[in-house]
Amino acid sequence: MCFRPAATVTIVKCLECGTFNKPTDETCKKCGTDLTASRKAAEDAIAATAPAPSEISLTPQGLDDAPKAPGAPKAPAAPKAPGAPKN
Ligand SMILES: [Zn+2]
Numbered sequence: 001m002c003f004r005p006a007a008t009v010t011i012v013k014c015l016e017c018g019t020f021n022k023p024t025d026e027t028c029k030k031c032g033t034d035l036t037a038s039r040k041a042a043e044d045a046i047a048a049t050a051p052a053p054s055e056i057s058l059t060p061q062g063l064d065d066a067p068k069a070p071g072a073p074k075a076p077a078a079p080k081a082p083g084a085p086k087n
Contacts, residue, residue: 009023014038023042
């Protein structure tokens, strides 16, 4: 299976011994430490790297009143190709 959601813990590293465990494991397979804290740390790490959708502003503000950037050149008109056949 290739499909993998973007923000999903796929592996949990034991905070005690560093062993990688499946996120479905309750305890470390090596040392038996409860992986709840480790799983939480992994989720926090993902949350820290993934962009929060709430940060995206969907409301344009003052686009009509915004002054044009000074010195911004207008888009040059495309020169007509000489001899180009019209349709
Ligand atoms: Zn461990």
